[in-house]
Amino acid sequence: MPKWNIDPDHSVAAFSVRHLMVTNVRGQFGKLTGTINFDPSDIAASSVELTIDVSSITTGIQKRDDHLRSPDFLDAEKFPSIVFKSVKAESMGGNKGRVTGGLSVHGITKQVSLDVEFSGPVKAPFGGEICMGFSTETVINREDFGITWNEPLEGGGVMVGRELHLNIDIEADLIKQAG
Numbered sequence: 001m002p003k004w005n006i007d008p009d010h011s012v013a014a015f016s017v018r019h020l021m022v023t024n025v026r027g028q029f030g031k032l033t034g035t036i037n038f039d040p041s042d043i044a045a046s047s048v049e050l051t052i053d054v055s056s057i058t059t060g061i062q063k064r065d066d067h068l069r070s071p072d073f074l075d076a077e078k079f080p081s082i083v084f085k086s087v088k089a090e091s092m093g094g095n096k097g098r099v100t101g102g103l104s105v106h107g108i109t110k111q112v113s114l115d116v117e118f119s120g121p122v123k124a125p126f127g128g129e130i131c132m133g134f135s136t137e138t139v140i141n142r143e144d145f146g147i148t149w150n151e152p153l154e155g156g157g158v159m160v161g162r163e164l165h166l167n168i169d170i171e172a173d174l175i176k177q178a179g
Helices: 062-071
Strands: 003-006 011-019 025-029 032-035 046-053 080-094 096-105 108-123 130-141 162-173
Touching: 025 062, 032 162, 046 062, 080 108
Parallel strands: none
Antiparallel strands: 003 032, 003 162, 011 025, 011 162, 032 046, 046 080, 080 096, 096 108, 108 130, 130 162
16 A cells, blocks of 8 residues: 655645634644555555644734634643544545544544545656645534633624634655665
């Protein structure tokens, strides 16, 4: 089974969440690492281990980023990583698959299924690495992971929505096998 390293320079986990019930705040985690065992001809044998560095969160507003790293939200000091480890993969036809595994956020692990679209392999023009692309979108309830901080709004509603929309785009490089 070919093994792929997640390229941290060309991979990102982006998110959006409702703010004040009227708009979406967007941000991203810029430091992703891990490996993917993947062969397009044998998707069921695939596996993935992905680690996201919580301290790499950025929304473009330092005060908000610091709050998101605090114990009110992600508590980056106590829980420095978000981790996904697959337990099952299945083909959905064409260049699509579904990966199921444990998503660990804020010290809590929940099983999630991610519909994934893959692209490649292609040979990169500079350096000649063989690369694959993987993309997924999902929605999680942040409160399921113990991230419950909020403030009620006058007239109803809350400051921060419960639903967190995640978009993960990964570029991975083939690990050359010895021999």
